[in-house]
Amino acid sequence: MTEPPIHARRPPATTVEEVHAVVKGYPYTDLANGRILYEFIRRHELRRVLELGVCHGVSACYAAAAVASLGGGRVVAIDRLEVAAYRPGILDFSRELGFESIIVPFFERATYNWRLRDFLRLEPRPVFDLVFLDGAHTWEPDSLAFLLSEKLLRPGGWWILDDLNWSIGTSPTARRVAPGQITLAADEIEALQVRDVIDLVVRPHPNVASWSENGKWGFARKKTLEEMAAEDRLGAALRERAAATLLHARENFPEPIEVPPDLRPEAWQRTIHHGLERNRNARLARSGRG
Ligand SMILES: C[S@@+](CC[C@H](N)C(=O)[O-])C[C@H]1O[C@@H](n2cnc3c(N)ncnc32)[C@H](O)[C@@H]1O
Numbered sequence: 651m652t653e654p655p656i657h658a659r660r661p662p663a664t665t666v667e668e669v670h671a672v673v674k675g676y677p678y679t680d681l682a683n684g685r686i687l688y689e690f691i692r693r694h695e696l697r698r699v700l701e702l703g704v705c706h707g708v709s710a711c712y713a714a715a716a717v718a719s720l721g722g723g724r725v726v727a728i729d730r731l732e733v734a735a736y737r738p739g740i741l742d743f744s745r746e747l748g749f750e751s752i753i754v755p756f757f758e759r760a761t762y763n764w765r766l767r768d769f770l771r772l773e774p775r776p777v778f779d780l781v782f783l784d785g786a787h788t789w790e791p792d793s794l795a796f797l798l799s800e801k802l803l804r805p806g807g808w809w810i811l812d813d814l815n816w817s818i819g820t821s822p823t824a825r826r827v828a829p830g831q832i833t834l835a836a837d838e839i840e841a842l843q844v845r846d847v848i849d850l851v852v853r854p855h856p857n858v859a860s861w862s863e864n865g866k867w868g869f870a871r872k873k874t875l876e877e878m879a880a881e882d883r884l885g886a887a888l889r890e891r892a893a894a895t896l897l898h899a900r901e902n903f904p905e906p907i908e909v910p911p912d913l914r915p916e917a918w919q920r921t922i923h924h925g926l927e928r929n930r931n932a933r934l935a936r937s938g939r940g
Pocket residue numbers: 677678679702703704705706707708709710728729730733758760761762763784785786787791
């Protein structure tokens with residue numbers, strides 16, 4: 651089938667309803683969540699979206715409508731080779747909804763993380779306002795996906811992480827172990843791996859400013875440049891104050907107290923006592939009372 655020329659295509663859909671009319675019945679993002687994604691993008695004016703895990707492209711279309719309603723931008727949507735064969739798939743939905751100039755689909759042989767490696771090497775590097783992580787939902791790819799995407803997210807940008815309480819064990823569609831592959835251990839099957847990524851990697855990350863969740867999705871904001879600068883200033887102010895205490899300590903205790911290693915407690919205490927005594931004498935001598 652020959653594709654119509656770009657100029658003959660319809661203008662991009664800009665509402666949730668237009669998208670729903672086309673994608674309804676396809677997994678994984680339903681109308682209610684599509685609306686949440688759409689409103690979130692509009693509220694924070696997130697025009698450059700990176701989606702990791704696309705499937706038929708349903709959430710990518712809700713994101714694209716929001717981006718279109720803001721006047722334009724792009725939704726870079728990365729999944730595996732096989733999703734290009736889904737009919738209807740992201741290419742069909744994108745064409746039908748007029749998103750061909752907004753949605754940029756990538757079909758990877760291996761993983762979105764390999765594509766992120768490529769993005770990190772690009773000059774200039776692509777920058778995103780929102781990263782929607784809705785792919786593997788497992789520890790190994792997604793902890794790395796978060797860390798790599800952090801380098802592509804602008805300060806003040808957002809992540810949305812899907813399926814906070816998902817586990818391989820409770821998923822009817824999680825990949826079965828093929829013959830000859832390592833079987834998964836019970837803890838890998840039972841673990842809430844998205845939750846692990848959040849608790850162990852996302853929330854403790856020094857550039858993550860805030861975290862909230864709505865039961866299905868988690869929302870993390872990257873610190874703004876001002877927040878990062880304020881922290882640097884705070885660090886400098888603390889170091890300045892700490893230096894003042896050291897100066898004060900050296901004035902009061904000018905004589906170093908040498909402590910050899912491996913002293914028993916009594917010997918350690920004697921050594922410190924002698925040192926303190928020497929310091930006291932030094933102070934008295936300095937004040938002319940020695
Ligand atoms: C839950 S579906 C995505 C649903 C989509 N965001 C939506 O709501 O319409 C998860 C997708 O992630 C893809 N995926 C899982 N692990 C991946 C990886 N390491 N690299 C690329 N794609 C991956 C799967 O092929 C699958 O299509």
